Amino acid sequence: MTVSPAARLALALAAGAVAVALAIALSCALGAQPISISAALAGRDPDAAILLGLRLPRAVLAALVGCALAAAGTALQALLRNPLAEPFVLGVSGGAALGGSIVLVAAAGLARVAGSAGEALAAAPPVAAGAVLGALASTALVFGLGRVAGRLVPEAALLVGIVFNAFVAGVITLIKLLVPPEQASRLMYWLVGAVGYETPGTIAVGAVLIALSVGALVALSARLNVLTLGDEEAASLGVDVRRARAAVFFAASAATGAAVALAGMVGFVGLIVPHLVRRVVGPDHRLLVPASALFGAAFLVLADALARLAFLPLGTEPPVGAVTAFLGGPFFLWLLRRTERPSEAA
Amino acid sequence: MSAPAPGPIVEVRGASFAYGARNALEDVSFTARAGEFVGLLGPNGAGKSTLVRLVAGLAAPSSGSVRLAGLDPHAASRREVARVCALVPQEPRVGWPFTVREAVMMGRTPHQGLLAVATRLDHGAVRGALEACDLLHLAGRRLDALSGGERRRVFFARALAQEPRVLLLDEPTAFLDLAHQVAVMRMAQLAARGGLCVVAVLHDLNLAAAACDRLVVLSGGRVVAEGRPADVLTDARVSAVWGVPVWRGENGATGKPIVLPNV
Numbered sequence: 008m009t010v011s012p013a014a015r016l017a018l019a020l021a022a023g024a025v026a027v028a029l030a031i032a033l034s035c036a037l038g039a040q041p042i043s044i045s046a047a048l049a050g051r052d053p054d055a056a057i058l059l060g061l062r063l064p065r066a067v068l069a070a071l072v073g074c075a076l077a078a079a080g081t082a083l084q085a086l087l088r089n090p091l092a093e094p095f096v097l098g099v100s101g102g103a104a105l106g107g108s109i110v111l112v113a114a115a116g117l118a119r120v121a122g123s124a125g126e127a128l129a130a131a132p133p134v135a136a137g138a139v140l141g142a143l144a145s146t147a148l149v150f151g152l153g154r155v156a157g158r159l160v161p162e163a164a165l166l167v168g169i170v171f172n173a174f175v176a177g178v179i180t181l182i183k184l185l186v187p188p189e190q191a192s193r194l195m196y197w198l199v200g201a202v203g204y205e206t207p208g209t210i211a212v213g214a215v216l217i218a219l220s221v222g223a224l225v226a227l228s229a230r231l232n233v234l235t236l237g238d239e240e241a242a243s244l245g246v247d248v249r250r251a252r253a254a255v256f257f258a259a260s261a262a263t264g265a266a267v268a269l270a271g272m273v274g275f276v277g278l279i280v281p282h283l284v285r286r287v288v289g290p291d292h293r294l295l296v297p298a299s300a301l302f303g304a305a306f307l308v309l310a311d312a313l314a315r316l317a318f319l320p321l322g323t324e325p326p327v328g329a330v331t332a333f334l335g336g337p338f339f340l341w342l343l344r345r346t347e348r349p350s351e352a353a
Numbered sequence: 354m355s356a357p358a359p360g361p362i363v364e365v366r367g368a369s370f371a372y373g374a375r376n377a378l379e380d381v382s383f384t385a386r387a388g389e390f391v392g393l394l395g396p397n398g399a400g401k402s403t404l405v406r407l408v409a410g411l412a413a414p415s416s417g418s419v420r421l422a423g424l425d426p427h428a429a430s431r432r433e434v435a436r437v438c439a440l441v442p443q444e445p446r447v448g449w450p451f452t453v454r455e456a457v458m459m460g461r462t463p464h465q466g467l468l469a470v471a472t473r474l475d476h477g478a479v480r481g482a483l484e485a486c487d488l489l490h491l492a493g494r495r496l497d498a499l500s501g502g503e504r505r506r507v508f509f510a511r512a513l514a515q516e517p518r519v520l521l522l523d524e525p526t527a528f529l530d531l532a533h534q535v536a537v538m539r540m541a542q543l544a545a546r547g548g549l550c551v552v553a554v555l556h557d558l559n560l561a562a563a564a565c566d567r568l569v570v571l572s573g574g575r576v577v578a579e580g581r582p583a584d585v586l587t588d589a590r591v592s593a594v595w596g597v598p599v600w601r602g603e604n605g606a607t608g609k610p611i612v613l614p615n616v
Contacts, residue, residue, distance in 0.1 A: 012471070085449075088448060088449075226467060226468065227467075228468075229462075229465075229467065229468055229469030230467070232449075232451075232455075232459060232469075233459055233462055235448045235449045236446055236448055236459070237446045237448070239411055239440075239442065240440075240442060240446065242410075242411060242431050243409055243411070243435060243438075243439065243440040243442075244435055244459060244460065244462040244463065244515070245431050245432040245433075245434070245435025245436065245462050245463030246431060246432075246462060247430070247431050247432075248431075289450075289451075289452075290449035290450055290451050290455075291451070291455060293468070293469070
């Protein structure tokens, strides 16, 4: 019994949308402070303030970040023809973090000489732009240096990404030493991958960027299918490989940059989610990219809720990046062991 | 039968190509017509695969010209070229575990928009290709669950679904057992009878002699012989080009030439 591709797409999208809605509802209902949803919806404070002012924006933020990272991960896996590729592992998130940090530090420096200009530079759009540029530069670096004799070698690109991550960590440590302590701790909190309480303006900037870049990846999803076949085969099937790949690079980098600007370095979402979704919907990227984007959103909302709730008795709250790393590290190793020939696995 | 004889679809004129300092092709001229099954023969390193890559537009000759139905395949858009010419590569990559139907549908890429939404025309072409390659019963199977011979047929079907005018096959019978070798050669013959121009790089001289209409022999990057199999595969020429003394005979059942090394 075969279901038509259109019906499978509709089913996957519906399931993903339901998962996102349930995750956001759950995340909004649960927290340190018990609230009454009916009171909140009736507009009575403090319930309304907590629900609409704190929990809902935070859940939406987590959903946006998860959506962007899962879609970017799916695209990078197709480009690299390797299921281990992911924005964090490949150093794309690191590049974005470096780009964003440089803008923040420059803003602090500028604020000392010209107060208002510095504050303007520290606003959401410039930081996001820095993160996107950093992501683009690191993607270009990883895919440029991951070549042996002109051919992209997935394992080489992954190694370049890992080395680049170590390099970025060093540079960011240096930046933290050079800036005033109170700014260093803010930088630290951002970079570690925390879905905090951003202003509506910041969320809006990120949302637009993520909608555009994930939309572009969905539009390119049929190209991703053909690109997994190899450069010459894709070319002989009528695809302008360089142009298609550049478009995917750009969109995946922009999605990652926006996610990092909103929440710092949240790792492994782009690894775990596409892998699990692929097991259910199969390798067709026209299904895989949109389904991964939706389930990535649901996944990160739940991971953030877990981060908020699990350590409640201790009166502390780890950043969501710690939760995804805790899940993703072992997952990466399991995937590595399972795929003896990573380039042929899915 | 009053239609004028069609001109060649594949026209290579005085083409040369070098990988770094090594000349792979030197002043090669080669043509092929619709409805013709041409075998490209020659020892390893003779330039066969390079010639196929030039015709497919994957590389440009350093001198000379290549025309594919009037197009310059390296300069034209990939989409335009892919509508004229399909290539079945030497070692097709399995990659992501698509189903047979999904893989063959990718042959429709040059006829589809960015989102590759399949039309009735696309489904018809895929069904025809699956049928021609005896794959209908495997259409829902994943590529990684197929045997080597079945996989070869999938990539052949993908090329047919592309509905090209020229079909390029790079060693289509490598690593296949006898039955699958014959099946692939039959499919290529049928494609040529159906009006395609089929050009195949082949290593098995006897299979080439049995199936092809015309043979072109390359050696050291040059064309050294061209014509009907019986005329091209003389024992003197085979001995000289491949550097192995051979016995040349004839298949009593088909009358086609047979070449066996004097081991």
